[in-house]
Each structure stands twice: as structure tokens, then as C-alpha cells.
Amino acid sequence: MRRLLATVLGALVLATVGPARAAPRDDGYRTHGQCGVLPAVRLHVAKGFCVGLAARRLGLPRGVLPLPDGRILVTDLGRWDAARGRLLELTPRAGGYDVQPRLTGLDRPHGLQTGPDGAIYLAEASRISRLRLDRTPPVLEPVIVNLPAIGRHPLKQFVVGADGAFYVNIGSTSDHCEDAPEARADLRCPEAERPAAGAAIWRYRLRDGRWEVQVFARGVRNAMALAFGPDGSLWQGENSRDTLPGNAGGDTRPADELNRIRAGSHYGWPYCSGAEPFDPAFGKGDCRRFAAPERLLPAHAAPLGMAFYDAPTAPAGWRRSLVVTFHGYRRHGHRIVAWPLDAAGTPAKRFRILVDGWQADADHPLGAPTDIKPDALGRLWVTEDRNGTLLMLAPN
Numbered sequence: 001m002r003r004l005l006a007t008v009l010g011a012l013v014l015a016t017v018g019p020a021r022a023a024p025r026d027d028g029y030r031t032h033g034q035c036g037v038l039p040a041v042r043l044h045v046a047k048g049f050c051v052g053l054a055a056r057r058l059g060l061p062r063g064v065l066p067l068p069d070g071r072i073l074v075t076d077l078g079r080w081d082a083a084r085g086r087l088l089e090l091t092p093r094a095g096g097y098d099v100q101p102r103l104t105g106l107d108r109p110h111g112l113q114t115g116p117d118g119a120i121y122l123a124e125a126s127r128i129s130r131l132r133l134d135r136t137p138p139v140l141e142p143v144i145v146n147l148p149a150i151g152r153h154p155l156k157q158f159v160v161g162a163d164g165a166f167y168v169n170i171g172s173t174s175d176h177c178e179d180a181p182e183a184r185a186d187l188r189c190p191e192a193e194r195p196a197a198g199a200a201i202w203r204y205r206l207r208d209g210r211w212e213v214q215v216f217a218r219g220v221r222n223a224m225a226l227a228f229g230p231d232g233s234l235w236q237g238e239n240s241r242d243t244l245p246g247n248a249g250g251d252t253r254p255a256d257e258l259n260r261i262r263a264g265s266h267y268g269w270p271y272c273s274g275a276e277p278f279d280p281a282f283g284k285g286d287c288r289r290f291a292a293p294e295r296l297l298p299a300h301a302a303p304l305g306m307a308f309y310d311a312p313t314a315p316a317g318w319r320r321s322l323v324v325t326f327h328g329y330r331r332h333g334h335r336i337v338a339w340p341l342d343a344a345g346t347p348a349k350r351f352r353i354l355v356d357g358w359q360a361d362a363d364h365p366l367g368a369p370t371d372i373k374p375d376a377l378g379r380l381w382v383t384e385d386r387n388g389t390l391l392m393l394a395p396n
Contacts, residue, residue: 028365028387029053036394037095041364044357045393048315051355052392054381055090055097061383061390062155065112065120066375072097074383074390075109075122077155083107087122087131087138090390097390102138110155110224112371116164123156125149128166144168144204144211151179151198153222162232165205171222172199176241176270176279187283189270192219199269201226201236201261219267219290220259225306225324231345234261237303237324238293240273245281251330256301257293258324258339258347265291274299295339295347298332305371309338311378313395322347323354325369325382334358334367336382336393355393 031039031053038052045051059076066072070092078084085106090097111123120131122140126149129140144166147156153171160166173179177189191198196215201223203216225237238257255274259267271279272287274296297303305325309318321338328334336355339347358367368386375381380393 029056029389030363035392035396038392039096041391043355043364043367044353046315046318046352046354048318048395049354049393050396052394053389054392055099055390056388058088058099058383058388058390059086060385061088061388062110062370062385063112063123063157064371064373064381064383064390065114066373066379066381068376072381072390073112073120075106075112077108077110077385078106080108085109085124089133102133103140108149108155110371111157113158113160115160115166121158121160121166123158123168125154125156128156128158128168148173148198155224157224157226159226159228159234161228161234163205165203167216167226167234168202168204169220169223169226170198170200170202171224172269175221175243176281187281189282192266192269192271201234216263217261217265217267219265219269219271220261221269221273225303227306227308227322229308229322229341229345230310230320233345235259235306235322236261237297237306238267238269239302239304240299241270242300244273244276245279251332252299255299256297256303258295258297258303258322259291260294262291267291267293295349295351298326300328300330301326301332301335302328305369305373305382307372307374307380308341309374309380311374311395313378315395318352318354321352323372323380324351325372327368327370327385329366329368329386334369336369336372 033040035050035052041051061074063075072090074088076086086101087103089100089102108125115121122131126147127142128144129142132139151173158168197218201217205212222239223236236259240254240256254276268290278285303324304327309321309323320341323338326333326335337351360366370383370385372382382391
């Protein structure tokens with residue numbers, strides 16, 4: 001009965017937009033009207049969609065995973081300096097969602113995915129665990145352990161391929177290898193080139209009860225936005241360097257990147273970012289020796305979430321799209337964008353804006369969309385960690 005009720009209430013969210021009185025929220029958002037059964041947030045949203053406020057006061061929500069029965073799982077980072085993270089379970093009710101902490105004391109949790117066995121997997125800073133929600137209280141069964149979790153980018157995002165392997169982001173410990181020893185024989189960055197490279201995507205494949213581990217791709221500073229395309233190709237949103245030599249660039253350089261990840265390739269960090277020349281701090285070099293990005297993103301957009309979207313309920317112009325959240329606080333961030341895909345799975349040259357207008361004003365605070373996942377009803381669920389909210393982007 002509980003699962004049936006959750007499914008029915010979840011489906012009601014697809015109802016049409018209706019009138020309602022504007023109401024201030026404790027998180028700074030003002031709402032007006034309805035997005036399904038949820039209060040609608042007054043953002044700039046593409047025609048054919050609405051944005052609903054599903055839940056607030058979620059701490060620092062990062063990863064999100066909608067479940068088939070209508071429930072939604074969210075990871076709350078908690079704090080950057082202590083194991084104070086939580087796993088939250090959101091259950092639909094009339095007009096919104098009830099929030100229940102299911103696990104506490106997690107170490108900087110982020111990634112949530114469904115595994116090849118149909119189980120749910122959760123990533124903390126140094127491990128990935130199978131989540132047993134059928135236990136009371138829920139149980140985490142560690143399956144991948146001893147992941148590096150130091151430095152600037154300790155959070156773990158991962159995706160699961162059609163081959164059943166886990167592809168795991170190992171973020172760089174620094175911005176541009178500035179913490180490397182001065183005495184480098186070849187003036188290269190040790191972290192990017194060593195056998196167990198950082199700023200890399202590692203592949204874990206289970207064979208005969210043991211994990212086979214390899215560095216799948218190098219030179220990606222922080223691959224928090226990861227997704228497999230319909231054709232099985234792996235895509236990544238690159239958070240490029242924050243600073244360039246001489247502190248050049250400001251809000252306009254270097255460009256972030258959209259990369260198609262191929263096994264064994266090197267994507268340039270820290271030597272080359274976006275369309276910038278080779279960094280002379282590492283001697284002489286040619287950026288053409290590295291894999292080129294498929295598309296350049298605005299500087300400091302900070303892509304953190306990525307999903308392929310092909311819902312039959314979506315407006316026709318938005319089907320077969322790659323959707324990405326721009327988390328950045330600078331002027332090119334705080335947006336959700338989409339690239340239409342052609343028949344070969346190649347993204348258009350320019351992205352289209354799905355949600356914009358997060359610049360702080362009287363109706364809402366500055367936003368920072370983080371993770372994004374579609375559900376079976378064609379809705380996109382978005383965590384927004386700056387204001388502690390879960391948002392729903394739905395066809396109306």
C-alpha cells in the first residue's frame with residue numbers, strides 16, 4: 001500500500017499549472033502557482049516546463065536518485081571537514097515530500113547510482129558502498145574502498161557502464177599541480193602522469209570476485225559531471241583550472257569543457273585548459289597532443305551534474321538532449337542547459353537554456369544546481385546545495 005500511494009502521488013506531480021498565492025520560503029525562494037502538486041519556483045524556465053520546490057532544509061544536498069516507487073534519495077554532504085553527512089529519503093505526500101534521515105555520520109557523501117545488479121550504490125569520499133534499504137536501519141556494504149580522499153577535490157561521483165564496470169572520478173588534489181615538488185626532471189605534473197593518477201577517471205570491473213582497476217582516462221581535473229550516452233559513450237563535464245599563469249582570465253577564462261571520454265586518452269590537465277595555450281610553467285609543449293574537448297563551456301560554469309534526457313513526455317524540441325547543471329557562483333554559472341543530440345549522438349554546437357534567472361532578486365536567492373537525474377515520468381530532479389533544496393523540473 002505504501003509503494004502504491006507513493007507512485008500515485010508521484011504521478012500527480014505531472015498535473016497542469018494552476019493559480020496559487022505567492023508565499024515566501026525560509027530558504028529565500030518565493031513561489032507562485034503550481035508545478036504539478038508542488039509550489040512553482042519563479043525562475044526563467046524553457047517553454048513547456050515548470051520548476052517545483054520539492055523540499056528544503058536539506059543541509060548541503062549533493063547526489064540525487066529517484067526510485068521507481070516515487071521515493072527520492074538525496075545525499076547531504078554535511079560538512080567538508082568532518083564525517084557529518086547524511087542519506088535522506090523523501091517520500092511523496094499531498095503537496096510535497098516528507099524528509100527522513102536514513103543514515104548519518106557519512107564521510108562527505110555525494111554520488112548515488114543504481115548498479116548493474118539493480119542495487120543502489122552510494123559514494124563517500126574514500127569508498128563506494130552497496131546500500132541495503134531493506135534493513136532497519138539501512139546498511140552500507142563497502143565494495144570499493146581506499147579511494148584517495150585528500151586535497152581540493154575529495155568528493156566521488158561515479159557512473160556504471162553497460163559492461164557492469166564502475167567509472168569513478170578521482171579529482172585533482174590542487175588547482176593546477178601547484179603543490180608538486182619543484183624538482184621535476186621533466187617539468188611534468190606527477191599527479192597527472194603517475195600510474196595511479198589523480199585528476200583521472202578510474203575503472204573498476206569485478207572479475208572472479210576481485211576488482212580489476214585501471215586508469216581509464218587522465219587529465220580531467222574534477223569529473224563530477226559524468227553520464228553514459230545512448231550509444232554507450234562516456235561523457236564528462238570538466239571543471240577547468242580556476243587560475244591561469246599570472247592570474248589571467250577572471251570570469252572569462254579558462255573555458256570549462258564538455259568531453260567525450262575515450263579509454264587511454266589524456267585531456268590536458270594541468271597543462272592545457274579549454275582553448276588556452278600550453279602552460280609555460282611545465283616547459284614547452286603542444287596542446288594538440290591531448291584529446292580535444294567536444295565543446296567549450298563558459299568559464300567557471302562548473303558543471304557538476306549530467307544526464308541524458310529522452311522522455312516521451314518532454315516537449316519535442318527537448319527530447320534526445322544532454323542536460324548539464326552549471327553550479328558556478330560566477331556570472332556564467334547557476335543555470336541548467338541542454339545540448340540536442342543528432343542521430344549519431346553528437347551534441348549541437350550551442351547549448352539551449354532550460355533554467356536560468358538564478359541571479360539573486362526579490363523572488364529567489366542565487367542558486368547552485370548540483371546533481372540531476374531523470375525519473376520514469378519524464379521529470380528531472382535537481383539538488384541545489386547553496387540553499388539546501390530539491391527542485392523538480394517537469395514537463396507541464
